[in-house]
Amino acid sequence: MANSFLSIEKLTQKYPDGKGGEFTVFENASFGIEKGEFVCILGHSGCGKSTIMNILAGLSDPTSGVVKMDGFEVSGPSLDRGVVFQNYSLLPWLTALKNVTFGVAARFPDWTKQQVEDHSIAFLDKVGLSGDAIYRKPSQLSGGMRQRVSIARAFANEPKLLLLDEPFGALDALTRGTIQEELLKVWSGTDQTVFMITHDIDEAILLADRILLMTNGPLARVAESVEITIPRPRIRTDIVEHPNYYAIRNHLVQFLGKRSAELAGQPSEAGATHSPETIRIDKTGTAASDKPLLQAVKT
Amino acid sequence: MDLLSENKRAAIWSIALLVVGLLVWEFSITAQTLNTGELTEYELLTGAGTAKAGVPPPSEVLVKAWQELSNPFYDAGPNDKGIGIQIGYSIYRVLTGYFLAAIIAIPLGFLIGMSSLAYKALNPFIQVLRPISPLAWMPLALFIIQDSEASAIFVIFICSIWPMLLNTAFGVAGVREDWVNVARTHELGAFKTAFTVVLPAAAPTIVTGMRISIGIAWLVIVAAEMLVGGTGIGYYVWNEWNNLDLTSVIFSILMIGVVGMLLDAAFGLLQRRVAYTE
Numbered sequence: 414m415a416n417s418f419l420s421i422e423k424l425t426q427k428y429p430d431g432k433g434g435e436f437t438v439f440e441n442a443s444f445g446i447e448k449g450e451f452v453c454i455l456g457h458s459g460c461g462k463s464t465i466m467n468i469l470a471g472l473s474d475p476t477s478g479v480v481k482m483d484g485f486e487v488s489g490p491s492l493d494r495g496v497v498f499q500n501y502s503l504l505p506w507l508t509a510l511k512n513v514t515f516g517v518a519a520r521f522p523d524w525t526k527q528q529v530e531d532h533s534i535a536f537l538d539k540v541g542l543s544g545d546a547i548y549r550k551p552s553q554l555s556g557g558m559r560q561r562v563s564i565a566r567a568f569a570n571e572p573k574l575l576l577l578d579e580p581f582g583a584l585d586a587l588t589r590g591t592i593q594e595e596l597l598k599v600w601s602g603t604d605q606t607v608f609m610i611t612h613d614i615d616e617a618i619l620l621a622d623r624i625l626l627m628t629n630g631p632l633a634r635v636a637e638s639v640e641i642t643i644p645r646p647r648i649r650t651d652i653v654e655h656p657n658y659y660a661i662r663n664h665l666v667q668f669l670g671k672r673s674a675e676l677a678g679q680p681s682e683a684g685a686t687h688s689p690e691t692i693r694i695d696k697t698g699t700a701a702s703d704k705p706l707l708q709a710v711k712t
Numbered sequence: 713m714d715l716l717s718e719n720k721r722a723a724i725w726s727i728a729l730l731v732v733g734l735l736v737w738e739f740s741i742t743a744q745t746l747n748t749g750e751l752t753e754y755e756l757l758t759g760a761g762t763a764k765a766g767v768p769p770p771s772e773v774l775v776k777a778w779q780e781l782s783n784p785f786y787d788a789g790p791n792d793k794g795i796g797i798q799i800g801y802s803i804y805r806v807l808t809g810y811f812l813a814a815i816i817a818i819p820l821g822f823l824i825g826m827s828s829l830a831y832k833a834l835n836p837f838i839q840v841l842r843p844i845s846p847l848a849w850m851p852l853a854l855f856i857i858q859d860s861e862a863s864a865i866f867v868i869f870i871c872s873i874w875p876m877l878l879n880t881a882f883g884v885a886g887v888r889e890d891w892v893n894v895a896r897t898h899e900l901g902a903f904k905t906a907f908t909v910v911l912p913a914a915a916p917t918i919v920t921g922m923r924i925s926i927g928i929a930w931l932v933i934v935a936a937e938m939l940v941g942g943t944g945i946g947y948y949v950w951n952e953w954n955n956l957d958l959t960s961v962i963f964s965i966l967m968i969g970v971v972g973m974l975l976d977a978a979f980g981l982l983q984r985r986v987a988y989t990e
Contacts, residue, residue, distance in 0.1 A: 472893055490896040502890040506912045506988040515908070519898040552989040570898075 417445025418606060419469075419574060424478035426464050438464055439633040441478070441687045444625060446574075449604040453617040454635075455665065456627030457673060462610045466578050469608060470496045482574060492520050495572035499579045501563045503551040509562045510547040513537060513569055520570040536569035537562070539599045540592075557588035561595065568599050577609035581616065590649060593619060601646065614665050618658065619647055625689060626668050629677035636676050638689040639664065642697070656696040664694060734770045741769040768959040776959045777966070791951065793943070795964065799971055801943040805861075805936075806929045806975075809868025813925065817873045818918065821880025822906065825914070831881065838877065846871035846932050850939055860940035867936045872925035879921025883914030915986035923979035930972045945971075 423441045430436040438461040446452050456462050467473040469480060471490040480487040487494070495516075503512045513533035521529065537547050540561040551559050560580055567575055580596075581589040593616060600607060611617050617624050618641055626637040642657045652658055716724075784796030824831045846867045853863040887910050895905040911918075937946025945968055952960035 470893075470897060472896060490893075490899065492897075492899050494897070496893070496897050498890055498893070500890060502894050504891060504894065504909065504912070505990045506915075506986075516898055519900060550988070 418448040418450075418483065419446040419608075420481045421445070421465075421469075422479050422481065424465065424468065424480070425476050426461060426468075427476045437632050438630050439627075439635075442633075442635050443688050444635050444638065446606060446608060448606055451600065451607045451609070451620055451622045452625060453609045453611050453621035453623075454625040454627060455611060455614065455617055455669065456633065457629050457669065460627040460630040460633035460673075462627060463578060466496075466576055466608070466610055469574070470494055470576050472496075492570060493573045495567040495570050495575045497560075497563050497567045497575070497577045497580045499582050501551070501556075501559045503559055503562055503566075505551050508548050508550055509542065509554065509558075510534065510537065512551070512562055513566045516566045516570050533565070533569055536565040536599075539568070539602075540565045540595050555588075556584055557592055560584060560592060564592070564596060564599065568603070568605070571603075571605075573606065575605055575607045577607060579610050579612065582612065589613075589616070594649070596620065597647070614662060614669070617665070618643070618661060619649060619652065624665065626665070626673070628673045631677075633677065634687040635689045636672075637668065637692050639692045639694070642693065642695040657694060660694045660696055664692065738769045738771060741767060766958075768962065772959050773962050773966075776963045780960075780963060790942075793948075795945075795948070795967060798943060798945045798948040798964075799967060802933050802937065802945040803971070805864050805944065806868055806926070806933050809865040810872045810926060810929050812865070813869045813873040814876055814922065817876035817921075818880050821877045821918070821921075822884050822910070824877070824881040825884025826910075831885075838874070842874045842878075847935055847939065850936065854940075860942065864933070864936045864940050864944075868929045868933060871932045872929040875924040875928065876918070876921045879924070880914065880918045883917025883921075884910055886917070887913040912986070912988075916983065916988070919979065919983045919986050923976065923983060926975050926979055927972065930968075930975055934968060 421442060421444050423443055425440045425442070426438040427435045428438065442465070454462055454465070464473070468475050469487070471487055471494060474488075482493065503509075504515065507515060510530070510533060513536060514529050517529045517533050518524070521532075524532070534543075534547065537543065542558065542561050542565065546554065546558060551562070554562070560583075564580065567577075581592060584592065597620060609620065621641050624639045624641065625635050626639060627633050628636050639661065641661060643652050643655050643661075780795045784794045786792075786794040787797060820834075824834055849867055849870055850863060853866045854860065857863050857866060891909050891913055892905070895909045900908065933944065934946035934949065937944035938950040941947050941950075945964060949961055949964045949968075952958075952964065
């Protein structure tokens with residue numbers, strides 16, 4: 414784990430509880446992410462997902478623990494870590510294109526204006542935005558289009574790590590489906606490492622290589638790391654036919670429905686490291702056996 | 713009537729109200745002056761029959777306006793200058809004081825808006841200085857600066873600084889954290905963040921403050937010029953009052969309104985340019 418591209422080591426976040434005491438959101442959370450991996454994190458509200466994301470982005474500091482990327486400790490925000498915020502966070506006085514060039518110009522200060530613009534237009538095109546729409550202001554775009562701009566801005570910057578904070582949370586189901594596919598399309602052409610928060614189990618299965626499961630807060634921890642054993646490229650309508658799909662889905666539903674609450678609230682012994690248990694569910698090639706093959710590997 | 717747009721109907725109503733108002737004004741005054749009749753000997757001796765300086769009818773004001781506006785820039789000595797020259801002096805003073813205030817208020821407002829320490833440290837001074845009538849500074853300004861022209865500009869400066877300062881601080885403090893986070897994740901420095909994110913985000917609030925300030929400055933310049941004298945539309949009003957030339961007084965009151973409206977409209981245009989919808 415210490416050798417992972419991104420390693421989160423003994424991350425602890427406490428807040429004053431307003432009564433003179435302390436409120437621990439999560440404690441000694443540790444996990445790693447490999448280069449080029451797409452990792453989703455699932456958990457109920459209040460378990461500290463967004464806090465972890467803000468720490469990874471460098472927008473806030475943990476109470477203790479470190480985040481290392483490429484072996485170097487992360488401190489403060491950086492262009493190496495791009496963020497797509499839940500509410501898009503586009504600058505409303507700039508056009509869609511200008512919102513992207515804003516980022517690209519900051520990332521590549523040596524480029525000419527033309528280079529910056531061409532690069533930005535190319536990435537807007539990848540998420541399905543071209544023509545007139547890119548010269549409109551965010552207020553003149555639909556929610557889905559705004560989030561596309563936000564994704565284009567993040568990918569155009571080619572950060573080492575891309576952080577997505579519930580990017581589709583505010584979109585209707587149909588739009589969400591299209592943009593998920595566009596996100597996959599943009600991502601598959603790169604070796605971009607992605608860490609994404611979501612509430613949507615199906616979305617996580619469609620997108621992720623691995624899903625991290627968090628127990629409920631307070632004292633939340635990253636309890637399991639579920640591998641998604643469905644080959645890529647994945648298509649929404651096809652993966653539901655895959656033998657592993659419902660096995661994985663059931664496992665996730667069971668966790669979020671029951672075990673996330675059962676496992677919650679256990680204070681850790683001093684100095685303990687809470688690494689997630691790796692879960693691999695694979696029913697392919699085991700058709701002879703009725704029992705699903707369920708391997709639990711403690712890392 | 714339904715064929716006309718609401719704007720056109722409103723314009724018709726405005727014109728109708730204007731005409732009715734002017735007619736009522738015109739006839740109430742002619743009725744007054746006609747009511748003299750036969751004079752007694754006593755009345756003749758006390759001079760009651762001579763033309764009394766009264767409120768002039770609108771027709772006289774219009775004639776006066778035509779005369780003044782057809783030659784607005786004549787200069788026939790210190791007490792007889794065209795209306796254009798007088799208004800020019802006033803605008804010059806307002807703009808000088810106003811832009812000096814903006815140069816100080818907007819950066820200071822940024823500081824107060826960004827740093828709660830600066831806000832807490834400066835707030836007591838702002839709260840005490842802000843409610844002071846700008847004219848109350850006049851004696852002190854005259855004594856220290858020893859120049860009536862500069863004192864008038866100082867009074868404009870002091871009255872237009874507060875709305876700009878407070879609105880800038882309010883606008884800057886209210887910039888959405890998400891936008892600042894966008895700047896942070898793009899590694900923008902403090903100056904770049906201030907100019908490319910905070911300034912455009914706060915611009916509508918800042919320009920609103922500037923618009924309020926120019927309005928107040930135009931209100932105050934009239935009073936200030938009545939005190940310092942010499943030139944300017946405020947001095948002109950007071951001078952004509954001393955001449956008991958009420959036609960000129962009414963004419964200049966109208967001109968003050970028109971110029972004030974134009975100044976406000978200019979900032980209205982600027983406001984529309986910096987506006988954005990989220």
